[in-house]
Amino acid sequence: MAGFQTTPWRLISGILGVMCLVLMATLIMLRNNSFTKPSIQPTPSPGPNLEPQKDSSCQKMWIGYQCNCYFISNEMKTWEESKDFCASKNSSLLQLQNEDELDFMNHIRRWYYWIGLSYNKKHSAWLWEDGSALSQTLFSFPQTVNIQNCIVYSPNKRFLNEPCRKEMRFICKQLI
Template identity: 30%
Template sequence: MASEITYAEVKFKNASPAAVVEVPPETKKHEPRPQKYPQWLPWLISLLLLLVCVALVIALLVAPFSRKGDQPTALQQAFTEWRCISAEPQGKERGWTCCPKGWKNFQKSCYYISDDMMSWAESVQNCTGMGSHLVVINSKAEQVFLSKGLPATSKGPNFYIGLRAEKVGEWHWVDQTPFNVSAAFWRKGEPSNTVDEKCVVIHRPEAPPNNWNDARCENHHRVCEAAAVTV
């Protein structure tokens, strides 16, 4: 039995009497244009951007303790923990004066006061190893500040400063600052100027400012000094 075929009439509104099939125009084959830049240029740009990023990271890491044109000091390299106080205004800017944690700050210097005792030579080496030197006292204000800040200790009353005589009576500061007689703070009757007492200490029990003794270069406490870091 043959199957029945069903037909339906479909009318399209506004249909044209005859269907027209539009054939798209033949696609033109575009010949590849020559590159206007060398193939290695994107790699060069990427490398430059990477270097810029690295430079920015380094700048952010060293910025807190660096100034224009300065290299990190030995003191900055020796310590990671710092204590900063607001510095005096300079022009329109306001900065901070920083010292290693545990050091005392006075004006533009940082001071380390030891609780152990060493000979003169060992004291010089110890201060140098921390990026500093035995203290060089330049004014009465500095002398009073240091004297009042020295702790009472049962180990000994004397604290080395950076003054020493190569020859009896010829005093020299460790940083080559000229010795100024008018800024010397000897105790009454001092210095003894004897061949066995060529190193100078602050004798803590004596009231400031005049409390320097020349003493034997044996074991004493010490005061180290370094320039403060300004940020």
């Protein structure tokens, strides 16, 4: 009986076959990891953690982030109705404080939302519900803003003015 001889082509095809199997296994693992539910537990990181945090201080259906709880509505209401709803939940319409919070909101959903910013005729300025002034460094408004309207936030960090009586989704914010 003659000894088993391996031709170079058989050796090359065997190596390539093994490499294909390893590559396939790696792709399957990566695919499974990318489709798993993201962790909502706070994780230490050097930069800002943009993941929602499961916090026992927040009510059911609210999302915790940086000592605040957020309610992102799927329900449509006017600006005034949204403000009243938030007040009934011991909160107020969203007031964005800093760039981290703005980035966090950008990752939440892809709709337009009422926020707690409206034009105060008495002070001739855009003010938050708590009476504080709008930070010009954090926001830029379109040139044509109708002071009769209220401000809507969209996830791409854009602010639009819409008639306050229009029904939109809204975001409530509650300090923990």
